[in-house]
Amino acid sequence: MENTLFDRTFRDSEGKITIAQPPNLPLIVWILASLLKLILTTGKVNLGLEILAFGSLFTWAWEELFQGVNYFRRALGLIVLVGLMASKMQ
Structure with missing residues (x-):
């Protein structure tokens, strides 16, 4: 299988398209x-x-940014992290 930008963006290491996942502990604590x-x-x-x-949403975003399964999840972590910082600068 060719490793295209779409594949790197939306597929995990097993080749499955991964956009949403079950919540992990930091996300559950935040909710x-x-x-x-x-x-x-x-x-x-x-x-x-x-x-x-x-703190829990920051932890979730940090984990997604550096350990996300694909580029989409990593970008999501970055967006949430930037949003958190922007919300605290008001």
Whole structure:
């Protein structure tokens, strides 16, 4: 099989097209912390959840950027990482 740009962008090492994957632990933690932030909207618990959500999404993006299965997943990690940094610069 020819190794085209499409293949490097969307296929994993087994040749399967991989755009979405089941969530890993950092992504699960981010989802749960974000949902809890909607319920607990004030105080130190909310601040702790904010830090936990940011840290876990940062970890997920970093892992995708450097260990993503294809260029699409790595680009997704970069986009999320840049978005996180931009959101904190406001």
